[in-house]
Amino acid sequence: MATSVFHQPIGTAQSHQLLQNSDFRHEFGHASVKLTFKGFKVETGLSSREGFSSCRRKFGVVQASASHTSVVQPVSYPPNNSTDELRKKSSEAALILIRHGESLWNEKNLFTGCVDVPLTKKGVEEAIEAGKRISNIPVDMIYTSALIRAQMTAMLAMTQHRRKKVPIILHSESEQAREWSQIFSEDTKKQSIPVVTAWQLNERMYGELQGLNKQETADRFGKEKVHEWRRSYDIPPPNGESLEMCAERAVAYFKDHIEPQLLSGKNVMIAAHGNSLRSIIMYLDKLTSQEVINLELSTGIPMLYIFKGGKFIRRGSPAGPTEAGVYAYTRRLALYRQKLDEMLH
Numbered sequence: 001m002a003t004s005v006f007h008q009p010i011g012t013a014q015s016h017q018l019l020q021n022s023d024f025r026h027e028f029g030h031a032s033v034k035l036t037f038k039g040f041k042v043e044t045g046l047s048s049r050e051g052f053s054s055c056r057r058k059f060g061v062v063q064a065s066a067s068h069t070s071v072v073q074p075v076s077y078p079p080n081n082s083t084d085e086l087r088k089k090s091s092e093a094a095l096i097l098i099r100h101g102e103s104l105w106n107e108k109n110l111f112t113g114c115v116d117v118p119l120t121k122k123g124v125e126e127a128i129e130a131g132k133r134i135s136n137i138p139v140d141m142i143y144t145s146a147l148i149r150a151q152m153t154a155m156l157a158m159t160q161h162r163r164k165k166v167p168i169i170l171h172s173e174s175e176q177a178r179e180w181s182q183i184f185s186e187d188t189k190k191q192s193i194p195v196v197t198a199w200q201l202n203e204r205m206y207g208e209l210q211g212l213n214k215q216e217t218a219d220r221f222g223k224e225k226v227h228e229w230r231r232s233y234d235i236p237p238p239n240g241e242s243l244e245m246c247a248e249r250a251v252a253y254f255k256d257h258i259e260p261q262l263l264s265g266k267n268v269m270i271a272a273h274g275n276s277l278r279s280i281i282m283y284l285d286k287l288t289s290q291e292v293i294n295l296e297l298s299t300g301i302p303m304l305y306i307f308k309g310g311k312f313i314r315r316g317s318p319a320g321p322t323e324a325g326v327y328a329y330t331r332r333l334a335l336y337r338q339k340l341d342e343m344l345h
C-alpha cells in the first residue's frame with residue numbers, strides 16, 4: 001500500500017458550510033436570494049436511456065434498475081461568455097462524493113458491477129454514519145447512479161442532515177412520470193433537494209465476472225490476472241468495461257451535467273460506486289492511468305471537494321472523530337455552519 005493514492009474522507013462529527021449555497025442565501029436573508037428548487041426543469045434523457053440500452057445490449061446486462069436518467073435543465077449563461085470566463089466568474093461550491101455502503105454482494109465477496117443489489121445492515125449503518133459526517137454541509141442537488149445501493153446510501157445519508165430537507169427523486173422516464181410526480185407547493189419545493197439518477201454513474205459493467213466470487217475467480221484464473229481485470233486502467237474483464245470505458249461515460253456525465261451545477265454555485269452530492277467514482281476522482285485530481293490503479297475507495301466514506309475558480313480542491317483529512325481532524329474549510333463554509341447553529345439552537 002506504500003504507493004497508494006490515499007483519499008482522505010470527511011471526518012466525523014462536525015463540518016462546515018457554504019454561504020454561497022442558494023439555500024443558505026434564502027434561509028439567512030443574503031442579498032441575492034435564489035431558491036434552490038426554482039427553475040429546475042426536468043427533461044427526459046432520451047439519448048441517455050438509449051445509451052443505457054445499447055450498453056445493456058453490448059454487454060448483455062441482465063439486471064439493472066430502470067434508468068431514471070434525468071437531465072436538469074442546463075444552467076443558462078450569457079451567450080458570449082467563454083468557458084474560461086465562466087469559470088473565473090463562477091462561485092464556490094462544495095462537491096461531496098460517497099461510495100455506497102456495503103452491499104449484500106460486497107458482503108459475499110461477489111463481483112457486482114451493474115447488478116442491482118441492496119445494502120446490508122452494515123451498509124445501512126455506513127450510509128447513516130456518512131450522513132452524520134456531512135450533516136452540516138449544504139446540499140442543493142444530489143446525483144446518484146441508477147442502482148439501488150447508491151440511491152439507498154444517498155437517501156439514508158440525508159436523513160441525518162441538520163437542515164432536514166427532503167431528498168426527492170426526479171422521475172423523468174416519461175412525460176407521465178414527470179407529471180405525476182409534480183409538487184404543488186413552492187414552500188414544499190424549497191424544503192426539498194432534487195435527486196437526479198443517472199445510469200452513467202453506475203458501477204463499471206463487470207461482464208462475465210458479475211456474480212462470481214472474487215476469491216474463487218482468483219483461484220481459478222490466477223491472482224495477477226484477476227488483479228489486472230479489477231484494477232488495470234484499460235484492460236476490460238471478459239465482456240465487461242475497463243476503467244477507461246467506465247470513465248468515458250461517468251466523466252462525460254460529470255462534465256456535461258454536474259460541473260455546470262457547480263459552476264453556478266450549487267453544492268452537489270454524488271452517491272455512486274467504487275469504479276465510477278475512481279474514474280471521476282481521476283479526472284478531479286488529474287491522476288494518471290498509473291496512479292489510479294492504486295486508488296481504493298472504502299464503502300460509505302464521504303469525500304469533500306471545493307470547486308473554486310474552475311479548480312477542484314480536495315478537502316479531505318484522515319478520518320477522525322474530532323472536529324480538529326476534519327477537513328479544512330473556507331470562510332463561507334464556516335459562516336454557513338455558524339448560521340446553521342444559530343438557526344437550529
Ligand SMILES: O=C(O)[C@@H](CO)OP(=O)(O)O
Binds near residue numbers: 203206275
Ligand atoms: O464488484 C464490484 O462491482 C466492484 C466494487 O465492489 O469490485 P472491485 O472492487 O473488484 O472493482
